[in-house]
Amino acid sequence: MGKKIYAQSNHDSEYVRCVYKMSDIISRRQRMPWFWPDFVYNYFGEGWEHQRNLKVLHSFTSKVINERAENINYMESESESDQGVRKRRAFLDMLLKTTDDQGNNLTHQDIQEEVDTFMFRGHDTTAAAMNWAIHLIGAHPEVQKKLQQEMHEVFGVSDRPINTDDLKNLRYLECVIKESLRLFPSVPFFARSINQDCKINGFKVPKGANAIIIPFSLHRDPRHFPQPEEFRPERFLPENNVGRHPYSYIPFSAGLRNCIGQRFAIMEEKVILASILRNFTVEACQKRVDLCPLGELILRPEKGIWIKLEKRNQQL
Known part of the structure; x- marks a missing residue:
């Protein structure tokens, strides 16, 4: 995504901990049908823990997307001027430049879903x-x-x-x-x-x-x-x-x-x-x-x- 989080050297990365925690929480809920209704899960189950971890994950990807969107034009012009060789773009950069059939850019919500998929399920x-x-x-x-x-x-x-x-x-x-x-x-x-x-x-x-x-x-x-x-x-x-x-x-x-x-x-x-x-x-x-x-x-x-x-x- 063009963002360094040093997950391999930082063994206490909050984002990494939340990824694994969410995997456990979701897996447990899937095996307990009585917790499938949200109001039951939030009141008796791990609903608050689920929301807390989800907020960390979404906040991180949202921040990365916003930062990248603000700087993408500058980074592209810089990479093109670097010895005349165009560098490969990060996956996130490609998403930010992607348009639909009508020429509209993907919304940040659309991009966040793709980024979350890669980050959460791609490793x-x-x-x-x-x-x-x-x-x-x-x-x-x-x-x-x-x-x-x-x-x-x-x-x-x-x-x-x-x-x-x-x-x-x-x-x-x-x-x-x-x-x-x-x-x-x-x-x-x-x-x-x-x-x-x-x-x-x-x-x-x-x-x-x-x-x-x-x-x-x-x-x-x-x-x-x-x-x-x-x-x-x-x-x-x-x-x-x-x-x-x-x-x-x-x-x-x-x-x-x-x-x-x-x-x-x-x-x-x-x-x-x-x-x-x-x-x-x-x-x-x-x-x-x-x-x-x-x-x-x-x-x-x-x-x-x-x-x-x-x-x-x-x-x-």
């Missing part, structure tokens, strides 16, 4: 996805061997930084990430409102009903993924994707309200996982049955994931 989901992927890679040496071979083909024995072209060439790593998300989607469920009467398996579902979609179960449909509990990244090679139903695999949701950051998430995972695999061999210290996934806002292992890292010899 923990990716971290969880990489967590599961590291375990699966460490538990399947044959997959890890193919990944390290791909690393050698792309990077050789160099330790240069990863660039955009490298990301395009890490095709098997992308298959591994997708298969990890099939087995352990970061968001274990999401909801949609039905906007017209329809039939599902012969049952009439009326307009206005709420549908809960559970990718964790959907991704285990043997009609689309034979032997669904097996970790097989080859499922996502182009030749094996042919004819598969487009909604059989939806770790980032689907349709008009799909995840705004799914491409960025895959790129981020590729960079970090490739950096680990270029330098280390990974060994899983747990069996999959011992992980006990917890379906909260984010799908997490109950007791965390334990791995061993062994420094690699780059010479193959």
